[in-house]
Amino acid sequence: MEHVSTRVVMRLITDATHSRDFGVECHYGPDDPYAVRLHFGAAAQDAVWVLSRELLLRGLRGPAGEGDVHIEPGADDSLFIALRGKDGIALLEAPSAPLARFLTATEELVPAGCEPSHLDWDSWLTALLSA
Template sequence: MANVSARVVMRLITDETHSREFGVECHYRPDDPYAVRLHFGAAAQDAVWVLSRELLLRGLRGPAGEGDVHIEPGTDGSVFVALRGTDGIALLEAPYGPLARFLAATEELVPAGCETLRLDWDSWLTELLSA
């Protein structure tokens, strides 16, 4: 089964007057149906954040997230993503449209609520027991 990938140009907001745009590669694999991977590439020393697909979907509609990741829609067709790491908080602004289209493509592969049907429980249990 195919994976879904999209490049989304996001803006890193450093303060009220400074920001920087860069491309973020968004990846989704049906064999890991709950997760979306954001690859920040050279812009962030090849950082990869793994986020809940459900959290991203909820964040398109309203404030969502606890802990290290918070997502909420902006008032101007954007989505804000706050990522807390060891060096502080990165506030990103992404355009709503490309992010929504990426998430819609993930739902075409694995509809929300059907994720457990895609999990390989035997492999997962074997890996767990061998650890």
């Protein structure tokens, strides 16, 4: 099964004068058509955040998100992503262009609105009932 992935250098902003750049692997596959996985690797003890593809798309155009994830465009072709976890909030700044190209590739793989046709409902129901 085909998947889409890309590496994006993001900046973790720790305060007004300190930040740190690191690579984030963005992954998408039709086996989980609503989700984009961000793999932070060794920079964050191999943390993986699963975000809604739709949320990322909306965040490229304007402020989006409720709860633990907020996304909004910044100046100079950047995107801010705030992730709230048990240890606090991580504020990331990422370039918009590579994320937009990545999201376009995901839509070529699974067009928006066609996600349900890619779900394996039988396996999902079996897993739910066995839990």
